[in-house]
Amino acid sequence: MPRIPIFKLGHGPDQFDRPVLSSYTPQLTLEGLSAGVDNLRHDVYLSPKFVEQMRLQIARLIARHGDVERVLTSDTPTFATAGRAFGNLKPAQARMKSEPAEIKTLLTKLQVAALSRAKAEHNISVDLLARLAVIKFLRAELVGQFAQVLERCRITLRSYEGIRQHTGLELRERVAAFQVGKKAVLRKAGQDLFQSLQEIEKETLARMRRSLFGDTPGTDYRLFINRLVFTDDGRDDYINADHYVMLGNWDRDPDRFPQMREVAGSFLQSLDLGPAAKDPGAVDGWLNSPDNAQELVAGGAPDPSTGHGLAQEARLALWVKLLEEARVMEHVIASYEVMPLLSEYSPRINAQQLKNGLVSREECNRVEKLIRQHGRLSADSLFAAVGRVSGCHGPDRAKIAGRFLRDFLRYHRDLRRLEALNSALDSVNLIGNEKLRELSSVNGTLYEFLLPDEQRPTEEKVLHHVIIKADIRDSTRLTRSLMDRGLNPASYFSLNFFEPVYKLLPKYKAMKVFLEGDAMILALLEKEGEPELAVSRACVLAREMLDIVRGYNHLLERAGLPPLELGIGISYQDSAPLYLMAGEQRIMISDALNESDRLSSCNKRARKAVERLESLFNVYAFQTVSDADAGENADDFMMSYNLNGIRISPAAFAKLQKEISLEPRHLDAPALWGSERYRLHSGLVAVGSDIFRKIVVRESQIPQIDPRNSSFKGWTDRAYYEVCSNPAIYAMLGEEGAAGV
Structure with a gap:
């Protein structure tokens, strides 16, 4: 390759602003993690149920993409044994389905459990370790299950020796194609797993992590949602062609x-980027940010009517x-023109050979010869693509160059992410040996990530509890009004309040404590070994x-x-009832029962x-004497207003701050007496x-x-807390989806 000269923009450094x-x-x-038994890596033991079921699902996924399901479900004398090893598949089954819903369910349950454990240990690295372990396991199983499926196919083929030779020949051809197409099968299965991981992160894990830990700037979870994560060294022609650019x-x-x-590095160094351009690390950091392509060359279509656009146009010409x-x-x-040709000519013709055929006449002749040898393919699409490559000039050429810069930076970023992930994976030791598991567990260095139904049973020891009291306002007047109309107040309260609320209790693991004619008292108990989210869920x-x-x-x-x-009213007590x-x-x-009663009350004068x-x-609270006069009996001098509101105790608010991440929010709303100082906090609660x-x-x-x-006399040093219930507040804060999140 010829040496690349370093150019400088010819307009002078003063004409354009530095990008x-x-x-x-x-x-x-x-x-904050313990080293394992080898003193180098972290020992991880994954749920046996998860491992067993994921192996079955990955095997089914590979069989489907390899088109050998029929081989594995053939009605042969020896298949009964192989079928049991493959998951009790019956010979009568025409196809084996890899069920993405089952894969997603398994991955979701395990990773949610890991995130809950990380919260319990107050260490986000525990969750990162679990995510690394899952990736390492899935990578190993893709290769391992391919070998297992291939071996089961061979066992099936042996049963056809000497009998039903026609069927045996057909199945033998399928198995041969499966073996030859190993890379394609693993790519498709890996992309299915990636898609599941991506959906789980978007639908569940990202929001739950934000709820439990808030923003975590020191942890880059984007490394796990990388399309290259299941590729060999990040180089796959088909993935590159579909999602990046095929180099x-x-x-x-x-x-x-x-x-x-x-x-690309020479391009950046040729610009007026200051002393940092001489630092290879700085250049690599710029190449990891695809947004820089837009800043530099506007995606290949700059607007010359502005000074910024003129600078982008000059940089595009240089690029x-x-x-x-x-x-x-x-x-x-050619890397873009070859994309639509892959589905027509590949894998019969190598993707790289096909791309080079669009550039080199000699290579094009070879590709044309291969197409003729196939018999059923036409070279028309190839010749049309060759014409488009040779006829690409002027603005079209510049536009493709701008697109290429963006796609190359995306690929560069994801390749660096893959390198960082691979480096972190080296620190994970997946324990599959029971003896090593016991040794690591005894020494307190084992990180076990189990499914919820595998968690070791613990004593039902209650550590803390939360009380919710819901009080119906003016119940006496309401009862009299209903009776005057000849209506039954008991059924009125039951159908419109008590019964609908009862249906919610299992969802929040709440229990009924007491029921009055016009009030309901509920409790949420925090037990040892369970996520401590009682206040937020309350x-x-x-x-x-x-x-x-x-x-x-x-x-x-x-x-x-x-x-x-x-x-x-919601009250929290840091002990068992x-x-x-x-x-x-x-x-x-x-x-907490007495306190929740005060919190739910509403003074008529207030x-x-x-x-x-x-x-x-x-919700509002007013004190009728000064702090000095109130002393320790301030609650005796309190006038409360709570109408269709939720008031929580100071202890409950303090616990809420530990349970979820609360972010400050601002809302322009009228203040009491023009000087009320209030603060809003927003948080995301994981209900399931x-x-x-x-x-x-x-x-x-x-x-x-x-x-x-x-009349107003001044502000005390005490505070009160309201969980806002007015939908207008959520709408004004941009939280319109709060009720359905």
Whole structure:
């Protein structure tokens, strides 16, 4: 390859502004983890059930893509044994299906369990270790299960020796094609696994991780969602052609990756990028950021009507010139023209040979000869592509060069991500030997990642608990109104409130503590070994209770019946509740019961004063004496307003901050007396493995008022907390999807 000259833009450094380039260096660091029995790597033991079922699913996936399902399900005398080894497949089955839903379910359950363990240990590296272990396992099983499927096919073929030779010959041809097409089969199976991992990350893991840990800038999870993760060294002609750009692979190809990287690096160094351009690490960081292609050459279509566009046009001309000087421009054009030809001519004709045939007349003749030998293929598409490559000039040539720069930077980035991932995988030791597992476990260096139903049973030891009290407002007046109309208040409350709420309890692992005619008390218990998310889930449950009442109120208003109004209080206690026995009935004793009662209450005078404000918020608290006068009995001098709102205790808010990541939010809303200082916090709560809900918590100071006329006297040092229930708040904050997340 000729030496690439270093050019400088001819317009002078003062004419164009220096481009602003972003930089990115993929890396993955595991911190706070114990070294395993070899003192070098981290010992990981994956769920036996996960391993067994994933092996079966990967084998089915390989059999389907290799078109040998019929071989493995053939009705032969010896297949019974092989069939049992393959997962109890019956000979009558015409096809074996690899079920993506099952693969996704297995991967989701294991990775969600790992994320929960990382939260329990307060170390995100535990989750990173699990993700690495899963990738390492899947990589090994792709190769291992291909060998297993091939061996089972051979066992089946032996049973046809001497009998049913016609059928045996057909199956033998299938197995031979399967063996020859190993690389294609593994590529297709690997891409299916990648697709499942990508969907799980997007649908479940990313939101759950954000809920539990917030933003994690030091952890690059994008390394796991890399299309090259299941390829050999990141070089696969078909994946490159479909998702990046197909570079050369043969020694004589001028457009191999090292040469093209040299061209791209020379392009950056020829620009006025300052002293950093002399640093190979800085150049590599720029090449890892595909957005730089847009900044530099506008994707091959700059706008010359602006100064920035003129600079991009000049840089694009330089980029094209560098490609021409390196004698790779025709290869770049051919790499895009070959894409539609692959489905027609490959794998009969090698993809690289096909691409080179679009550039070299000699290679084109060889490809044409191969097409004629096949008999059923036409060379028309090949000749048309050759014409388009040779006829690409001027603006079209520059546009392709701009597109190539973007695609090459994407490939460069993902190749570097793959290198970082491979380096991290070297630190993982997958334990498959029971003796080593026991040794590592005894020494406290084993990281076990099990499915939920494999978790070792622990004693039902309750560590903490949360109490929710939902109080129906003006129940006496409401009961009298219903009875005056000849209606049954008991069935009214039951159908419109109690029964719908009961259906929610299993979803949140909540239990009924006590039921009054106009109130419901629920509890969420945090047990040893379980994720500590009781407060956050209680907040979401309370929101859903209000949503239910709000929905029923629309129906009640249409029927001319009075609506239900609630006040909900949530209290947290950092201990297990106590119980006394009344016959066979257990009665809970907890300070949280009394506190939740106060939090759910609504003072009539406070309601009369606040309702005139038409506020977005549903909870307020007022103190009628100063902090000094209140002393330790401040609750005795409190006037509370809670109408269709959710108020949580300070202890519950402190626990909520530990359970999920809360981000500060801003909302322009009227303030009490023009000087109220409140803060909003937004967080994502994982209700299930793929169910998430947003909550917004308002933190505000308690004002001191004159109890005689409710006039403002000043702000106290105490705070109160509201889980916002007004849908308008979520809409204003851009959280419209909160109810359905």
